[in-house]
Amino acid sequence: MMFRSLSIFAAVLAAPALAQQVSPPAALAPPAPAPTEEGGLSGSVSDESDWQDLGIAIPSFATDADVATQTSAGSTAALGRSVAQIITADLKNNGLFKPVGPDALPQPGFTQIQSPDFASWKTRSAEMLVQGYVRAASDGQLTVGCYLYDVALSQQLAKAGWTVVPGEWRRAAHKCADMVYARLSGESPFFDSKVAYIAETGPKNRRMKRLAIMDSDGANHRYLTTGQATALTPRYSPDYKSIMYLSYLNGNPRIYAYDLASASQRLITQSRNPTFAPRWSPDGKWVLYSMATGGNTDIYRISAAGGGTPIKLTDGPGIDIGGSFSPDGSKIVFESDRSGSQQVYVMNADGSGQRRISFFGGRAATPEWSPRGDQIAFTYIGGNFRIAVMSPSGGDLRYLTDSWQDEAPTWSPNGRIVQFFRTARGSGRTGIWQVDLTGRNERRLATPVDGSDPAWGPVRP
Amino acid sequence: MSPNSRLGTTVMVLLASAALSACASKAPKQLPPDPGAAVATDTTPGAMQGPAPGSQADFAATLMGQDTILFDTDQFNIDSADMAALTAQAQWLQKYPGKNATIEGHCDERGTRDYNLALGERRANAAKNYLVSLGVDAARVSTVSYGKERPAAMGSDEASWARNRRSVTVTID
Numbered sequence: 001m002m003f004r005s006l007s008i009f010a011a012v013l014a015a016p017a018l019a020q021q022v023s024p025p026a027a028l029a030p031p032a033p034a035p036t037e038e039g040g041l042s043g044s045v046s047d048e049s050d051w052q053d054l055g056i057a058i059p060s061f062a063t064d065a066d067v068a069t070q071t072s073a074g075s076t077a078a079l080g081r082s083v084a085q086i087i088t089a090d091l092k093n094n095g096l097f098k099p100v101g102p103d104a105l106p107q108p109g110f111t112q113i114q115s116p117d118f119a120s121w122k123t124r125s126a127e128m129l130v131q132g133y134v135r136a137a138s139d140g141q142l143t144v145g146c147y148l149y150d151v152a153l154s155q156q157l158a159k160a161g162w163t164v165v166p167g168e169w170r171r172a173a174h175k176c177a178d179m180v181y182a183r184l185s186g187e188s189p190f191f192d193s194k195v196a197y198i199a200e201t202g203p204k205n206r207r208m209k210r211l212a213i214m215d216s217d218g219a220n221h222r223y224l225t226t227g228q229a230t231a232l233t234p235r236y237s238p239d240y241k242s243i244m245y246l247s248y249l250n251g252n253p254r255i256y257a258y259d260l261a262s263a264s265q266r267l268i269t270q271s272r273n274p275t276f277a278p279r280w281s282p283d284g285k286w287v288l289y290s291m292a293t294g295g296n297t298d299i300y301r302i303s304a305a306g307g308g309t310p311i312k313l314t315d316g317p318g319i320d321i322g323g324s325f326s327p328d329g330s331k332i333v334f335e336s337d338r339s340g341s342q343q344v345y346v347m348n349a350d351g352s353g354q355r356r357i358s359f360f361g362g363r364a365a366t367p368e369w370s371p372r373g374d375q376i377a378f379t380y381i382g383g384n385f386r387i388a389v390m391s392p393s394g395g396d397l398r399y400l401t402d403s404w405q406d407e408a409p410t411w412s413p414n415g416r417i418v419q420f421f422r423t424a425r426g427s428g429r430t431g432i433w434q435v436d437l438t439g440r441n442e443r444r445l446a447t448p449v450d451g452s453d454p455a456w457g458p459v460r461p
Numbered sequence: 462m463s464p465n466s467r468l469g470t471t472v473m474v475l476l477a478s479a480a481l482s483a484c485a486s487k488a489p490k491q492l493p494p495d496p497g498a499a500v501a502t503d504t505t506p507g508a509m510q511g512p513a514p515g516s517q518a519d520f521a522a523t524l525m526g527q528d529t530i531l532f533d534t535d536q537f538n539i540d541s542a543d544m545a546a547l548t549a550q551a552q553w554l555q556k557y558p559g560k561n562a563t564i565e566g567h568c569d570e571r572g573t574r575d576y577n578l579a580l581g582e583r584r585a586n587a588a589k590n591y592l593v594s595l596g597v598d599a600a601r602v603s604t605v606s607y608g609k610e611r612p613a614a615m616g617s618d619e620a621s622w623a624r625n626r627r628s629v630t631v632t633i634d
Binding site: 203204205206207209230232233246251252253274276277290292294295296297319321322335337341342365366379381385405407408423425426428452453 | 535537570571573574575576578579580582583584585586587590604605606610611612613615616617
């Protein structure tokens with residue numbers, strides 16, 4: 001893949017009528033809340049009912065000339081409709097706002113994109129209006145413009161544009177949905193992101209498990225391994241260039257770094273011991289892995305670039321495993337059974353200052369630090385397995401799900417949504433689910449086959 | 462491969478050889494009307510002698526289910542029943558000093574994936590350490606954890622989970 005050449009050029013947009021500078025959406029949105037240092041502060045779960053009820057009209061994006069494109073969506077006019085549908089689906093599927101898509105709306109003309117017919121939109125009880133256009137350049141690249149209007153105020157709230165190669169046209173729609181979401185909610189964007197997970201097929205005792213990737217909305221799904229060797233627990237690198245995962249290649253469970261551009265992989269450490277639970281640091285420079293020696297598992301840190309001596313972060317009898325960096329990289333939350341059962345601990349990134357933070361009934365496993373820093377998601381084990389969150393100091397326990405077996409939370413890039421996988425009792429069938437930090441909008445993600453071990457990557461630049 | 466299916470195979474092999482030896486002892490007293498192809502196929506010399514000595518099939522047949530030891534929830538200690546099974550395994554391994562073995566560690570489905578991988582490794586090592594304490598060369602025994610990936614019993618109930626918390630010793634042919 002040609003990530004660099006495919007990268008989206010923000011603020012390249014020339015408006016249909018007159019060219020002008022466009023601010024990137026991030027500049028228009030209020031800054032995300034600063035990461036809260038641990039100190040027992042309660043999680044910042046704002047009541048979102050005000051903006052959640054906003055009605056948003058998203059008609060087909062217009063085009064100056066309906067010409068063929070190299071995209072799967074067809075001509076620029078068809079593409080304009082698909083872009084509006086993707087934006088609508090992004091918002092609707094995540095329970096955000098009350099969007100109405102292009103199938104139920106009149107289609108504005110190209111000249112109306114910058115001067116909407118506010119009077120007619122007011123009669124449709126639309127409070128917000130998302131309009132845009134698609135234009136094809138002679139070299140095949142596509143420019144997508146995106147405008148957000150407040151209908152009642154007859155006022156433009158935000159605009160942005162992106163130029164993409166045909167194969168990445170869906171990203172422009174996700175960027176537009178991100179602009180709308182960030183401007184109206186005050187939260188950070190998250191739609192233009194990807195998920196790595198394990199695709200599962202076959203009977204319970206002989207599951208075929210393949211490494212797979214997809215966009216945050218399930219599109220552009222791709223299998224990366226054949227299933228001949230069982231694959232488990234992937235983690236996308238922050239730059240999306242590689243994935244670390246566990247493979248039983250050659251019979252023993254060990255962590256490999258899979259390079260997406262070359263479709264090649266390498267062991268992250270040459271030790272013959274089994275290695276589990278790969279984790280990236282937020283800056284992509286470090287990797288955590290857990291390695292068993294004589295049955296005793298400890299957490300190690302190594303340079304992501306390869307080479308260098310692994311640094312052993314935990315030492316002692318028991319299983320110390322997993323690990324998730326705080327957003328600033330200074331601390332690591334991890335799991336240990338040194339007290340007799342699985343519990344959650346925090347340590348400094350060099351392994352010093354280890355202390356337990358989970359003190360409630362039951363066990364606590366698979367902690368993941370929120371990208372916002374103010375919450376730790378984990379698997380609560382007490383009878384059933386539930387997804388729960390707590391503060392970095394171990395307070396404010398809240399359950400987000402209640403099912404027979406939900407495990408392995410992974411955060412959306414903006415820390416508002418937790419993805420996890422759910423296993424069905426008896427059959428062992430699995431599926432990837434997600435739920436808001438509020439515990440609302442629980443839903444299953446559509447995947448071609450069963451899915452587990454989701455790992456959500458950051459928003460793409 | 463589950464211990465059950467392996468045990469099942471063993472039982473079938475034993476029954477088959479018993480039946481065949483019965484046939485063989487009676488055969489001289491009766492004139493076979495026809496040298497039946499089916500009978501001839503089944504009475505190969507190999508089948509008459511059972512599993513080749515020192516093979517995995519021989520190990521499984523000898524151990525009679527004691528290739529598998531079971532663990533309590535989240536535990537990896539070796540109890541007295543496990544000791545008897547591991548002693549039988551060690552005796553076979555000492556009888557065939559040229560053979561190596563792999564101990565597979567497994568967990569039930571009621572654990573998180575990473576932890577179960579580590580726990581399976583711990584169980585396999587506990588079994589290995591006991592074999593080594595009985596005099597088996599540590600270099601002959603390797604371990605591999607399958608966590609909760611390869612259940613032997615398919616149910617989601619206590620009985621199934623109890624069967625799945627196990628280590629299984631497999632010799633390398």
